[in-house]
Amino acid sequence: MEPVSTEHVTTLRRFNRYFTRRIGALDDHYLGQDRPLGEARLLYEIGDGASLRELRSRLGLDAGYLSRMAKALEAQGLVRITVHPQDTRLRLAELTPAGRVEVKEQNRRANRLAEGLLSGLTPAQRGQLTESLGTAQRLLRLAAITVELVDGAAPDARACLDVYAADIDARFPEGYDRAALVQPHEVSGDTGAFLVAYEEGRPVGCAALRRLEPGVGEIRHVWVHPAARRLGLARRLLAELERQAAERGYGVVRLDTHATLTEAQAMYRACGYTGIPRYNDDVYGGYWFEKSLPKPPLIP
Amino acid sequence: MEPVSTEHVTTLRRFNRYFTRRIGALDDHYLGQDRPLGEARLLYEIGDGASLRELRSRLGLDAGYLSRMAKALEAQGLVRITVHPQDTRLRLAELTPAGRVEVKEQNRRANRLAEGLLSGLTPAQRGQLTESLGTAQRLLRLAAITVELVDGAAPDARACLDVYAADIDARFPEGYDRAALVQPHEVSGDTGAFLVAYEEGRPVGCAALRRLEPGVGEIRHVWVHPAARRLGLARRLLAELERQAAERGYGVVRLDTHATLTEAQAMYRACGYTGIPRYNDDVYGGYWFEKSLPKPPLIP
DNA sequence: CCCTACCTTTGACTACAGTCAAAGAAATAT
DNA sequence: ATATTTCTTTGACTGTAGTCAAAGGTAGGG
Numbered sequence: 186m187e188p189v190s191t192e193h194v195t196t197l198r199r200f201n202r203y204f205t206r207r208i209g210a211l212d213d214h215y216l217g218q219d220r221p222l223g224e225a226r227l228l229y230e231i232g233d234g235a236s237l238r239e240l241r242s243r244l245g246l247d248a249g250y251l252s253r254m255a256k257a258l259e260a261q262g263l264v265r266i267t268v269h270p271q272d273t274r275l276r277l278a279e280l281t282p283a284g285r286v287e288v289k290e291q292n293r294r295a296n297r298l299a300e301g302l303l304s305g306l307t308p309a310q311r312g313q314l315t316e317s318l319g320t321a322q323r324l325l326r327l328a329a330i331t332v333e334l335v336d337g338a339a340p341d342a343r344a345c346l347d348v349y350a351a352d353i354d355a356r357f358p359e360g361y362d363r364a365a366l367v368q369p370h371e372v373s374g375d376t377g378a379f380l381v382a383y384e385e386g387r388p389v390g391c392a393a394l395r396r397l398e399p400g401v402g403e404i405r406h407v408w409v410h411p412a413a414r415r416l417g418l419a420r421r422l423l424a425e426l427e428r429q430a431a432e433r434g435y436g437v438v439r440l441d442t443h444a445t446l447t448e449a450q451a452m453y454r455a456c457g458y459t460g461i462p463r464y465n466d467d468v469y470g471g472y473w474f475e476k477s478l479p480k481p482p483l484i485p
Numbered sequence: 486m487e488p489v490s491t492e493h494v495t496t497l498r499r500f501n502r503y504f505t506r507r508i509g510a511l512d513d514h515y516l517g518q519d520r521p522l523g524e525a526r527l528l529y530e531i532g533d534g535a536s537l538r539e540l541r542s543r544l545g546l547d548a549g550y551l552s553r554m555a556k557a558l559e560a561q562g563l564v565r566i567t568v569h570p571q572d573t574r575l576r577l578a579e580l581t582p583a584g585r586v587e588v589k590e591q592n593r594r595a596n597r598l599a600e601g602l603l604s605g606l607t608p609a610q611r612g613q614l615t616e617s618l619g620t621a622q623r624l625l626r627l628a629a630i631t632v633e634l635v636d637g638a639a640p641d642a643r644a645c646l647d648v649y650a651a652d653i654d655a656r657f658p659e660g661y662d663r664a665a666l667v668q669p670h671e672v673s674g675d676t677g678a679f680l681v682a683y684e685e686g687r688p689v690g691c692a693a694l695r696r697l698e699p700g701v702g703e704i705r706h707v708w709v710h711p712a713a714r715r716l717g718l719a720r721r722l723l724a725e726l727e728r729q730a731a732e733r734g735y736g737v738v739r740l741d742t743h744a745t746l747t748e749a750q751a752m753y754r755a756c757g758y759t760g761i762p763r764y765n766d767d768v769y770g771g772y773w774f775e776k777s778l779p780k781p782p783l784i785p
Numbered sequence: 786c787c788c789t790a791c792c793t794t795t796g797a798c799t800a801c802a803g804t805c806a807a808a809g810a811a812a813t814a815t
Numbered sequence: 816a817t818a819t820t821t822c823t824t825t826g827a828c829t830g831t832a833g834t835c836a837a838a839g840g841t842a843g844g845g
Contacts, residue, residue, distance in 0.1 A: 189600045193611045197599045200618040201512055207685075208625065209505035221831060238792065250833060252794055274792045274841045299497045300489045305628035310717070311493045314624040318500040321617040325508065328605035328614075385507075417610070521801060538822065550803060552824055574811045574822045 208302070215294050227254050228263060228288055234279035236269060242386075263287055327416040330384045332425050337369035337379045337393070345381060345391035349408040357443055357469065365469065367405055371395040376402075378429040380422055382413070389413040392422040394430050394438070397464075402435035407449070419449075423456055431478040438478060439464055444471025508602070515594050527554050528563060528588055534579035536569060542686075563587055627716045630684045632725050637669035637679045637693070645681060645691035649708040657743060657769065665769065667705055671695040676702075678729040680722055682713070689713040692722040694730050694738070697764075702735035707749070719749075723756055731778040738778060739764055744771025 216225050223246075230240055241251050255278055258264040263284035269275035280288065303311050335342050346366050354361035372379040372393040382390035389410040397403040404426055409418045430438050439461070442449045450472055454460075458474035465473075516525050523546075530540055541551050555578055558564040563584035569575035580588065603611050635642050646666050654661035672679040672693040682690035689710040697703040704726055709718045730738050739761070742749045750772055754760075758774035765773075 187608050189603045189611065193603055193615045194596055194599045196615045196618055197603065198595055200622050201508060201599075203622055203625070205505055205509035205512070207629065208501060209509055212501055212505070223832065236792095241792095247833060247835090248793065249795075249835085252792095256794090272792090272842070276793070295498055296494055299494045299501075302625070302628050303489045303493055303497065305630070306624060308487050310624055310627070311489065314621060314628075315493045315496045317617040317621040317624070318496055321614060321621060322500050322503055324606060324610055324614040324617070325503070325602070327610070328602050329507065330605070523802065536822095541822095547803060547805090548823065549805080549825075552822095556824090572812065572822090576823070 212295065212298060215298050216291055218294065223250075224254055224258060225291060227251070228258060228280070228284060229291060231264065231278050231280055231284075232288075234277060237266075237276045237278060240278065258284070323416050326384065326413075327418060327421070330382050330389065330413070330416070330418060330421075332380050332382045332422060334429065335379055335381050337367070337372035337377065339379070339381075341381050341388045342369070342372075342379045342391065345388050345408065346406060348410070349391065349406055352408070352411075353443070357445065359469075361469070365467070367393050367395055372405075376433060378426060378433070380426055380429070382409070382418055382422060384413060390418050390422055392426045394426050394433075396435075397439060400434070400436050402430040402433065402438045404430075404438050404440040407440075419452060420456060423452075427476070427478055431480070436478055436480075437475060439473065439475045441465065441467050441470035441473045443469050450474075512595065512598060515598050516591055518594065523550075524554055524558060525591060527551070528558060528580070528584060529591060531564060531578050531580055531584070532588075534577060537566075537576045537578060540578065558584070623716050626684065626713075627718060627721070630682050630689065630713070630716070630718060630721075632680050632682045632722060634729065635679055635681050637667070637672035637677065639679070639681075641681050641688045642669070642672075642679045642691065645688050645708065646706060648710070649691065649706055652708065652711075653743070656745065658745070661769070665767070667693050667695055672705075676733060678726065678733070680726055680729070682709070682718055682722060684713060690718050690722055692726045694726050694733075697739060700734070700736050702730045702733065702738045704730075704738050704740040707740075719752060720756060723752075727776070727778055731780070736778055736780075737775060739773065739775045741765065741767055741770035741773045743769050750774075 213222055216222070216229075218225075220228075226244065227240065230244055235243075237251060237255060240246070240255075241248060244251070246254075255264060255266060255276075259266050263281060264278050265281050267277045267279070269277055303314070306314065350361055350363050350366060367377075371377050372395050376396040378394040380392045381388050390408060390413060392407045393405045394402050395405065404423070407419055407422060407426075409416075409422070427438060440453070440458070441464075442453065453474045456476070458476045461473050461475045463470065463473050464475075513522055516522070516529075518525075520528075526544060527540065530544055535543075537551060537555060540546070540555075541548060544551070546554075555564065555566060555576075558578075559566050563581060564578050565581050567577045567579070569577055603614070606614065650661055650663050650666060667677075671677050672695050676696040678694040680692045681688050690708060690713060692707045693705045694702050695705065704723070707719055707722060707726075709716075709722070727738060740753070740758070741764075742753065753774045756776070758776045761773050761775045763770065763773050764775075
């Protein structure tokens with residue numbers, strides 16, 4: 186991997202210092218107002234209802250601490266806590282009308298704060314700021330996502346394929362038959378690979394490689410969770426999978442895409458793939474692509 | 486002022502949430518490590534030495550709280566506290582060699598964290614992120630700066646002119662004579678104005694308006710502190726001063742600039758000023774500009 | 786049916802962050 | 816010379832955040 190230039194590190198750190206001290210701290214202070222910050226955050230996070238378990242993982246809180254805060258909010262009449270109908274170990278928290286009012290008030294305060302800040306800028310500058318922040322957030326999210334090689338039979342791998350199958354089943358006019366998915370053993374070991382992308386511990390994308398014929402690998406199931414799209418994650422998965430393919434001795438990789446997935450086709454072309462004639466009898470294939478890989482560096 | 490669009494507010498708030506929770510919180514956690522966060526911040530802020538008074542205002546801490554923390558750091562051998570030689574009410578804090586080591590270690594950790602984040606991006610993406618963050622920070626700083634109309638005799642006004650005079654005295658080949666500065670009464674009241682820009686309570690720029698002849702105002706001493714340059718603050722001061730001029734019934738404003746200040750000349754042209762012949766006998770003038778102002782809106 | 790894993794609650798703490806008021810010492814203004 | 820202001824220190828607090836361990840109830844696998 187390329188070394189990180191000090192200029193980039195400095196800018197990120199300077200921004201971080203400036204932003205957390207000036208904007209973030211202000212925001213926290215206003216959000217809480219007459220309520221402890223922890224409670225205010227919890228209230229906000231409950232939103233349209235959530236289980237304590239979920240809240241705990243989202244906010245990264247200790248179970249006991251959370252339990253007590255939830256109880257305090259319940260005592261204040263802001264939250265109603267019920268037992269999960271299916272799994273009675275779980276507790277569900279939801280806002281009461283009073284809680285909803287409180288959250289609305291939080292939102293109003295935060296909006297006013299943001300408006301106050303933005304009002305110091307001209308409309309053109311506001312647009313520029315919005316664009317910069319959007320770009321920065323996209324890139325920061327992408328940077329925080331890790332791509333890992335997992336076994337084709339790993340639960341996360343299967344979970345990704347489940348969502349993937351449901352996703353394209355809804356998108357293909359003819360639906361999608363799960364029988365077309367790769368088998369775990371095809372995408373594991375010396376000839377195959379399965380990559381899962383994680384954002385904050387949750388799988389948000391995948392990509393699979395299997396052997397097609399000697400020297401030729403096939404890339405399949407490149408998929409990104411809807412909430413993680415437009416970050417450039419698919420390209421990253423693809424690049425990483427190509428590295429894996431080269432390491433496994435493949436000189437060429439092929440793939441097919443459904444005729445309806447025009448964005449995917451554009452991406453493959455942009456990543457150096459060229460259209461080729463049909464190479465398989467996949468019923469979902471509409472376009473076929475191929476890319477030659479560089480020889481892997483010899484690791485002594 | 487134009488209303489702030491919800492899109493801009495939403496983007497700013499979303500970014501704020503994401504950044505403070507994900508990046509900022511992480512940073513704080515790593516910075517502190519085995520030391521309370523307050524102490525870690527104080528240590529960092531002391532840097533090459535500072536008075537307790539200064540630290541208090543920079544960090545926004547309670548006097549008692551700060552005094553105790555400083556003492557704790559001194560007891561740990563990280564900080565040396567001495568009495569100010571001129572004003573014995575003041576205490577000066579500076580790092581001991583051990584303190585310096587500790588701060589270096591903090592820096593190393595923070596750098597590693599930033600590098601870890603950036604290493605997930607391609608060099609091109611890193612460049613894009615750096616640029617976005619730079620732009621965003623510029624704009625956020627600008628947005629947080631307030632411009633206020635003050636009396637020409639106000640301490641902040643005179644303080645600005647002092648720094649201004651010293652600044653250009655160093656820049657003009659022939660130096661600068663303070664006698665050329667405006668008098669307080671010229672830039673106050675119905676015919677004059679004095680604007681001071683504040684960033685976090687400190688004056689970081691100024692601009693003055695005085696009467697030149699009936700219907701014609703003169704803009705003078707447009708100045709921005711070196712630490713606040715390249716944010717677009719001069720333009721903002723200028724625009725606000727033009728509003729003040731229009732309000733005071735001036736249909737035209739004029740100004741002159743020294744021949745060496747080429748950036749200033751470019752800015753005036755970009756702001757709608759056009760070159761005119763010499764209109765005064767200012768020894769520092771090298772270029773003369775003029776701009777017609779719109780009629781002020783009638784306030785009933 | 787039993788065992789294990791999971792989720793929550795409760796009790797008992799700790800440490801950090803921060804506030805307030807009183808008082809002392811030195812500088813500055815009048 | 817006196818009054819006022821400024822800066823710091825000290826004592827006495829408070830509230831929030833967060834940790835750890837024990838215990839009790841429930842779900843799911845074998």
